[in-house]
Amino acid sequence: MSRHDPTAHPAVSTTPDDTLAIPARRRLLAGIGGASLGLLSACATPMGPDRLQRPPSQLSAMGLRTPKLNTVRFGVIGLGQRGAFLTRTLMEIEGAEVTAICDIDPPTITRALGYAAKAKRAAPAVHTGSPEAWKALLDRQDVDAVLIVTPWELHTPMALAAMRAGKHAFVEIPAAVSLEECWALVNTAEATQRHCMMLENVCYGRDELMLLNMVRQGLFGELLHAEGAYIHDLRWQIKEIERSTGSWRTLWHTQRDGNIYPTHGLGPIAQYFGINRGDRFDYLNAQSSPARAFAAYSQREFPADHPRNKLKYINGDVHTSLIKCASGRTIMLQHDTATPRPYSRLNTVVGTNGSFAGFPNRIALERFEGKTLMHKNGKYEAFHEWDTNMEPWQKRYDHPLWTRLEAEAKRNGGHGGMDYVMLWRLVWCLREGLALDQDVYDAAAWSAVFPLSCDSVAQRGNAQTFPDFTRGQWQHTPPLAIVS
Numbered sequence: 001m002s003r004h005d006p007t008a009h010p011a012v013s014t015t016p017d018d019t020l021a022i023p024a025r026r027r028l029l030a031g032i033g034g035a036s037l038g039l040l041s042a043c044a045t046p047m048g049p050d051r052l053q054r055p056p057s058q059l060s061a062m063g064l065r066t067p068k069l070n071t072v073r074f075g076v077i078g079l080g081q082r083g084a085f086l087t088r089t090l091m092e093i094e095g096a097e098v099t100a101i102c103d104i105d106p107p108t109i110t111r112a113l114g115y116a117a118k119a120k121r122a123a124p125a126v127h128t129g130s131p132e133a134w135k136a137l138l139d140r141q142d143v144d145a146v147l148i149v150t151p152w153e154l155h156t157p158m159a160l161a162a163m164r165a166g167k168h169a170f171v172e173i174p175a176a177v178s179l180e181e182c183w184a185l186v187n188t189a190e191a192t193q194r195h196c197m198m199l200e201n202v203c204y205g206r207d208e209l210m211l212l213n214m215v216r217q218g219l220f221g222e223l224l225h226a227e228g229a230y231i232h233d234l235r236w237q238i239k240e241i242e243r244s245t246g247s248w249r250t251l252w253h254t255q256r257d258g259n260i261y262p263t264h265g266l267g268p269i270a271q272y273f274g275i276n277r278g279d280r281f282d283y284l285n286a287q288s289s290p291a292r293a294f295a296a297y298s299q300r301e302f303p304a305d306h307p308r309n310k311l312k313y314i315n316g317d318v319h320t321s322l323i324k325c326a327s328g329r330t331i332m333l334q335h336d337t338a339t340p341r342p343y344s345r346l347n348t349v350v351g352t353n354g355s356f357a358g359f360p361n362r363i364a365l366e367r368f369e370g371k372t373l374m375h376k377n378g379k380y381e382a383f384h385e386w387d388t389n390m391e392p393w394q395k396r397y398d399h400p401l402w403t404r405l406e407a408e409a410k411r412n413g414g415h416g417g418m419d420y421v422m423l424w425r426l427v428w429c430l431r432e433g434l435a436l437d438q439d440v441y442d443a444a445a446w447s448a449v450f451p452l453s454c455d456s457v458a459q460r461g462n463a464q465t466f467p468d469f470t471r472g473q474w475q476h477t478p479p480l481a482i483v484s
Helices: 016-021 024-028 034-042 080-089 105-120 133-138 152-162 181-194 206-216 235-237 246-252 262-273 292-303 392-396 399-413 415-432 440-447 449-458
Strands: 072-077 096-102 126-127 145-148 168-170 196-198 223-231 281-288 319-325 329-334 348-351 354-357 362-365
Touching: 016 072, 072 080, 072 133, 080 096, 080 105, 080 348, 080 415, 096 105, 096 133, 126 133, 145 152, 152 168, 152 181, 181 196, 181 440, 196 262, 196 440, 206 262, 206 392, 206 415, 223 262, 235 246, 235 292, 235 440, 262 329, 262 440, 281 449, 319 449, 362 415, 399 415
Parallel strands: 072 096, 072 145, 096 126, 145 168, 168 196, 223 329
Antiparallel strands: 223 348, 281 319, 319 329, 348 354, 354 362
16 A cells, blocks of 8 residues: 556556466456456547547536435455455444455455454455455445455456446555556546545645645745655565465566556645646656666575566666646656665655655745744754754644544554544545545546556656546646645
């Protein structure tokens, strides 16, 4: 815890050899086949590359509000490491019920049922044992919303099927791996008027919420530039062969060269900048370093004849994209899950009055509360050094949503509590009939970095244009407010 010519860089789910590389457990869970491709083609819009005209049968999903739900009944597809944790967390949230679960792995089913018993919740119905099991879950009348926690290539097909079955779709990241999938999500959400939210939990982290609050209060003046990243040494996942995330995620490093996991760093920045709400991503240029670290790690950890040493890793170890926004603002975005360096999402904003940077958090301002800040030597140059004492800043700018939920977030854990806050918030919005903080247009725009960055790398860094998934509505939609 993501276009272009669909034949240029085939996704895992559409190439026969790649499908065979997916572990048997995941192939069985997915029911991969022509049905998925049929769902995509059924949602295609035969217009220009930006589909600027919305089909008459569709309504906008911008600011979508749906009827209030007294209790939000969830089905969960995929009960691996991530799915199991989200299932357990949902069982701790008032107004949420997990009524059905789907996986074909008996230990994961047993674990989820154990969570229900521990939380003194009714045991969810179990769907398992067949490649089509997840489709039976979607047919249930006691499921309002579906959490899709499966390998990346399954996210869009399952989300499309969920919405067409009348369910709200909550999809793990990235929501899509091609521009065609991004458009399919948008068109289906509009046609069905169902929520489609990507579960970008970092948008609900304490530091990101605090920075959003600072930005909304104008602390940094006019924003000019931001930097985000997913820098996380995941080489150890190569050792996960038959099960767990590495059993399928490792294969993506042999298929694509680009930012294949862009949204942890990008999602919060998109909210700081009001992307799709007053601004939008315009175009992207990308470069990748050589791909060396995964192969070196594999050679060190496995015998020479091991299957992992027969893979050809092509995804650059350090990838950098530069995104230009319609406003002229810029975003530097990095991906690195291969090199041995400390974790970071960068989380940096630069404005006319100062800057903020994360990992560790620090701030530098020129003026505060109408006064020019003085350096400790008496000169008006406080911005020449970082202020690393964040306690007073946090006390003043902690986001009200975080302060409201801090105790429960810490008790339930999950990436510092952000998972709990995210799930609590989406349940609250569904119960109150409110628009969600992330919508299908965000899912599409943030995920589009995946295929666009791959295309830019393949074309020597040439600029790749972002589709306007909102069809112009970004120009008159206000940015997210500071919600409590």
